[in-house]
Each structure stands twice: as structure tokens, then as C-alpha cells.
Amino acid sequence: MPRSVNHVASRAKRKSILKLTRGYFGARKNVWTVAKNTWEKGLTYAYRDRRNKKRNFRSLWIQRINAAARMEGMSYSVLMGKLAKAGIEINRKVLADLAMNNPEAFKAIVEKVK
Helix, strand or coil: CCCCCCHHHHHHHHHHHHHHCCCCCHHHHCCHHHHHHHHHHHHHHHHHHHHHHHHHHHHHHHHHHHHHHHHCCCCHHHHHHHHHHHCCCCCHHHHHHHHHHCHHHHHHHHHHHC
16 A cells, blocks of 8 residues: 655645744744744743743833832832832832823822821
């Protein structure tokens, strides 16, 4: 009995992955094995960096709050402690946005916890 190979399906699979690697440099875009490895590694980076993105943004918000708080004569840790003690539940994302785009509102919050 002759060997049965589904060339149509295997070619389609290769084609779909090569389509995803368009724009990559050198052999990464057109050599099947290299392109496949690069694409798979890219998926790993994407998974990892969806989590890292959250860390990076939290870090950015803390830096912005700290800078604004120090302009009001208070450090970040002291401000966050006093906010918790005063029972003001406002997250870092909103606080950082207020510090950047609405300094008067941020100043009012700081005055309230002082």
C-alpha cells in the first residue's frame, strides 16, 4: 500500500505560521524551522509580558504619586498610610491620574489626610 501524506494540510499549517512571521528579520520570516521557533518564543514573551505590564504600570503610578506627594511635603509611604488611616479608598491608578492631570484635586486629598 502506498504511503498517504496530507500535503495540503501540512502546507496550509506552514503557510499560516509564515504569514504570522512576516516583518521579522532575515531567515526568521521565511525559513520554516527558524520562523516556527521565533513565533513560538514570541508567544512565550507575550504571555510573560502581559503580566509584567501590570507590574510596570503599578511602578509608574507609585513614582508619579511619590513625586506629587513630595511637592506637597509628604513622602509616598506616609501619604498611603494616612489615606488608609483616614479610610479613603482610592487606588493608585486614580491617584496617579489626579496627580498628573488634576493637581488641585490631588492637593485637596493630601490636605484632607494631613
